[in-house]
Structure formats: C-alpha cells, structure tokens
Amino acid sequence: QxxxxxxxxxxxQAGGSLRLSCAASGxxxxxxxxxxxxxxxxxxxxxxxxxxxxxxxxxxxxxxKGRFTISRDNAKNTVYLQMNSLKPEDAAVYYCAADGSVxxxxxxxxxxxxxxxxxxxxx
Numbered sequence: 236q237x238x239x240x241x242x243x244x245x246x247x248q249a250g251g252s253l254r255l256s257c258a259a260s261g262x263x264x265x266x267x268x269x270x271x272x273x274x275x276x277x278x279x280x281x282x283x284x285x286x287x288x289x290x291x292x293x294x295x296x297x298x299x300k301g302r303f304t305i306s307r308d309n310a311k312n313t314v315y316l317q318m319n320s321l322k323p324e325d326a327a328v329y330y331c332a333a334d335g336s337v338x339x340x341x342x343x344x345x346x347x348x349x350x351x352x353x354x355x356x357x358x
Contacts, residue, residue: 237261244352255316257331268337269314273327287337326356
C-alpha cells in the first residue's frame with residue numbers, strides 16, 4: 236500500500252516557477268514508477284511526467300518538455316516536479332501517481348493517486 240500526499244501548489248505569475256512535492260508512505264517506494272498528472276477545469280486528466288522505478292527513464296508530455304523536471308529522492312520517499320516558465324495553460328490540479336509499471340502509469344491507470352494540489356498561473 237502506498238499513500239501519496241502532494242504539496243507546493245499555489246499562485247504564481249506567468250513565467251514564474253513552482254516546485255511540487257509528493258511524499259509517499261510505504262516501504263517499497265523505490266520500487267514504484269512515479270509520475271504527475273494534471274486536470275484543468277472542464278478538461279480530462281492528462282499525463283505530465285513520469286520516471287521508471289529505477290529512475291533510468293523519464294517521460295514528459297510535449298507541452299512541458301524543457302520547462303518541467305521530475306525527480307525523486309528515495310531516501311526521503313519524495314518525488315518532485317520542478318515547473319519553470321509557467322504559462323496560464325499550466326493551471327490545473329496536479330496529482331501525484333504511483334504504480335509498479337511506468338507504462339501503466341503513463342496511460343493514466345496507476346494504482347495509487349494523491350489527492351492533488353492546485354496550481355494557479357496568472358497572466
């Protein structure tokens with residue numbers, strides 16, 4: 236069982252930065268693929284970024300490549316999403332996710348979800 240708690244959301248101006256954190260419970264954190272999704276009002280939840288349990292492979296949505304960076308600290312059971320050059324269209328609720336399979340996670344079917352953290356970007 237893995238529990239995920241996101242933090243770090245807030246209000247930022249366009250062009251600014253935020254770092255989201257996702258604290259995970261569970262002894263086997265390092266064996267899970269981790270990722271981030273987001274959902275804007277009236278839109279479907281969409282994949283943002285992920286990496287395999289080993290951290291050897293990372294994946295990004297085209298819309299965030301070059302601006303967002305996903306990372307993890309296994310010692311702290313925490314995954315991060317550094318978001319730079321934020322745009323108004325990045326505003327959404329951001330969700331942390333975990334699964335034993337990075338492919339299953341990437342298609343939006345992870346086993347575990349966090350409750351989300353709101354990111355608001357003002358223009």
